Amino acid sequence: MRARILIRPKAGILDPQGQAVERALPALGFEGVRNVHIGRLVELDVEDPAQLPAMCEQLLANPLIEDYEILGAAA
Amino acid sequence: MRFGVIQFPGSCDERDALAAASRVGDAVLLWHRDHDLQGVDAVIVPGGFSYGDYLRAGALARFSPIMVEVERFARHGGLVLGICNGFQVLCEAGLLSGALLPNTSLRFVCRQVLLDVVNPATSWTRACERGDRLSIPAKHQTGRYWAPEPVLDELEANGQVVLRYATGNGFNGSARDIAGVSNHAGNVVGLMPHPEHAVDPLTGSADGLALFESAALVAA
Numbered sequence: 272m273r274a275r276i277l278i279r280p281k282a283g284i285l286d287p288q289g290q291a292v293e294r295a296l297p298a299l300g301f302e303g304v305r306n307v308h309i310g311r312l313v314e315l316d317v318e319d320p321a322q323l324p325a326m327c328e329q330l331l332a333n334p335l336i337e338d339y340e341i342l343g344a345a346a
Numbered sequence: 347m348r349f350g351v352i353q354f355p356g357s358c359d360e361r362d363a364l365a366a367a368s369r370v371g372d373a374v375l376l377w378h379r380d381h382d383l384q385g386v387d388a389v390i391v392p393g394g395f396s397y398g399d400y401l402r403a404g405a406l407a408r409f410s411p412i413m414v415e416v417e418r419f420a421r422h423g424g425l426v427l428g429i430c431n432g433f434q435v436l437c438e439a440g441l442l443s444g445a446l447l448p449n450t451s452l453r454f455v456c457r458q459v460l461l462d463v464v465n466p467a468t469s470w471t472r473a474c475e476r477g478d479r480l481s482i483p484a485k486h487q488t489g490r491y492w493a494p495e496p497v498l499d500e501l502e503a504n505g506q507v508v509l510r511y512a513t514g515n516g517f518n519g520s521a522r523d524i525a526g527v528s529n530h531a532g533n534v535v536g537l538m539p540h541p542e543h544a545v546d547p548l549t550g551s552a553d554g555l556a557l558f559e560s561a562a563l564v565a566a
Contacts, residue, residue: 336445
């Protein structure tokens with residue numbers, strides 16, 4: 272099955288990428304944007320979706336600094 | 347005294363580490379695919395961009411065959427020093443607490459920094475004295491040391507904060523200006539600045555030698 276995993280910086284950890292984007296948007300005329308955070312999306316085909324949490328814990332995310340969310344993993 | 351310096355695909359400072367270690371002992375290169383530490387007394391995980399820093403800095407190198415041996419070596423009290431990318435690898439491997447995040451500025455910064463020796467009792471700082479100030483270059487984009495507040499408190503209480511950027515020298519946003527930490531036993535140390543680039547007055551400072559001399563003192 273196809274799985275998608277969203278990985279985000281944990282709340283409370285300074286996210287300078289998000290801040291840079293947040294500062295850039297008003298310069299283009301987009302006002303009223305706050306709390307921008309930038310993470311990444313991993314898409315993969317997996318035979319046994321039950322292994323996804325372990326994959327996230329051990330490699331795809333660093334659980335100390337990132338939260339992950341497994342999407343579309345319903346078998 | 348025999349140092350082993352690991353070479354990963356994407357390492358770029360292994361030759362300087364080898365040259366620096368050679369000033370105080372023998373030094374050999376260790377290949378990342380090998381399972382053998384060749385009987386060395388100390389292992390250096392060097393700087394660079396192991397595996398292209400794909401996914402996260404240090405995340406993939408940690409699964410190299412040789413890292414299995416390094417983890418075993420470290421847990422048995424073996425001396426391990428992680429420099430820059432090597433520090434990131436040791437954090438990802440769980441041998442050191444915390445993580446390295448992108449610099450607050452998001453920029454790659456290369457500059458000489460002053461470091462205060464906070465704990466001269468570790469295997470890699472015992473040639474120093476508390477309060478010694480070392481002039482060593484730093485060059486990285488992902489060097490903002492971070493750990494949860496309770497972990498930072500614990501590190502400070504245990505003397506595991508080994509090196510701090512001297513006042514005015516922090517540039518990457520590291521928590522509490524931390525430049526280097528150790529494990530609880532003090533045999534494993536990681537730091538972002540590069541002592542191997544500061545071993546000869548010709549290049550501005552020989553202060554980095556103190557770390558290699560410290561390891562030699564332990565092995566003697």
